[in-house]
Amino acid sequence: MGKSLAFFEGKIIPVEDAKVGIMTHALHYGTGVFEGIRGNWNQEKNSIIVFRLREHYDRMNRGCKILNIELPYSTDDLIDITTELIQKCGYKEDIYIRPLAYKSEEKVANLKLHELASDFALMIVPFGNYIDNEKSIKCQTSSWRRPDDSMMPTGVKLSGLYTTSILAKTEAIMAGFDEAILLNHDGSVSEGSGENLFMVIDNEIITPAETENCLLGITRDCVFEIAKNDMNLNVSSRKIHRSEIYLSDEIFLTGTAAHITSVGSLDNRKIGNNDVGPITKELQSIYFKAVRGNNDKYQKWCTEVSI
Ligand code: PMP
Numbered sequence: 001m002g003k004s005l006a007f008f009e010g011k012i013i014p015v016e017d018a019k020v021g022i023m024t025h026a027l028h029y030g031t032g033v034f035e036g037i038r039g040n041w042n043q044e045k046n047s048i049i050v051f052r053l054r055e056h057y058d059r060m061n062r063g064c065k066i067l068n069i070e071l072p073y074s075t076d077d078l079i080d081i082t083t084e085l086i087q088k089c090g091y092k093e094d095i096y097i098r099p100l101a102y103k104s105e106e107k108v109a110n111l112k113l114h115e116l117a118s119d120f121a122l123m124i125v126p127f128g129n130y131i132d133n134e135k136s137i138k139c140q141t142s143s144w145r146r147p148d149d150s151m152m153p154t155g156v157k158l159s160g161l162y163t164t165s166i167l168a169k170t171e172a173i174m175a176g177f178d179e180a181i182l183l184n185h186d187g188s189v190s191e192g193s194g195e196n197l198f199m200v201i202d203n204e205i206i207t208p209a210e211t212e213n214c215l216l217g218i219t220r221d222c223v224f225e226i227a228k229n230d231m232n233l234n235v236s237s238r239k240i241h242r243s244e245i246y247l248s249d250e251i252f253l254t255g256t257a258a259h260i261t262s263v264g265s266l267d268n269r270k271i272g273n274n275d276v277g278p279i280t281k282e283l284q285s286i287y288f289k290a291v292r293g294n295n296d297k298y299q300k301w302c303t304e305v306s307i
Helices: 025-029 053-066 075-089 159-174 218-231 242-246 278-291 296-301
Strands: 005-008 011-014 032-034 037-042 047-051 095-103 118-126 137-145 179-183 189-192 196-201 204-208 235-238 250-255 259-266 302-306
Touching: 005 075, 011 075, 025 095, 032 053, 032 159, 047 075, 047 278, 053 075, 053 095, 053 218, 075 095, 075 118, 075 302, 137 159, 137 250, 159 179, 179 259, 189 196, 189 204, 189 242, 196 218, 196 242, 204 218, 218 235, 218 250, 218 259, 218 278, 218 296, 250 278, 259 278, 278 296, 296 302
Parallel strands: 137 179, 137 259, 204 235
Antiparallel strands: 005 011, 005 118, 032 095, 037 047, 037 095, 047 302, 095 118, 179 189, 196 204, 196 250, 250 259
16 A cells, blocks of 8 residues: 655655656657665564665766756755655555656757756655566577767666667567676677676676776675675676676676576576576675665665655
């Protein structure tokens, strides 16, 4: 149970009343920046645990800077608006929180960001599993390439950038796979359609470097920290060749929606023993406690909103 509400044009209103006009700039040109944040229901605490809320708004603000979007809200205001909306919606289940900062001006055929008005909207939907994390998934190397940062900024969640992810995910699903892995224009590995990628070789965890056009993922950052603090393992980041991932012991994907998901096969080649590998499993168990507010060490990542 819960109410479908949105923060729209400065007010909390029923989501069905939160409507933009057909001339809205962002609808035509993808001139928006969004975030995907999870709120996880904790029955004992009667609370929603919002995971890494501030870091998500920090990333959104970096995207706003690039798109010349100036919002009348500070990060603290955005956090307060989010907390209030979660309480007013009142969901007692896992939720997905979608902030969107966008060029709201109802004007087409104007490509000058600095002339266009911006706005901020926030929506919340109940959200269970995005991918089944209990098992390993089947991935396909996409025929679509991850855009290079010189074509479109890739480290932040620009709406327009997602056309590539959507083409890749659709292609993979229609071919019978669960997820797509995108390469860069030079053939090195970038990331999944909505997840960062990690490989494990001889107990070493390796992920594409920040210069490999991947999103600067918040779950990716959690893996760096958990591996170091709890498993005494260093994560290195560098350029990864396609053939290296075929030959790795484990591959896993990370993302707010996907959590930490094991990859059992890539292009129909088995990875490791086709099952969730031991390092992936350990990371998952620590991470799943943290996201629900049940890991004392990582309370710093949690914003508790009582319902
Ligand atoms: N890459 C892409 C393209 C994504 O959409 C996401 C999901 N936000 C990620 C990686 C993972 O980022 P995060 O862990 O911050 O959700």
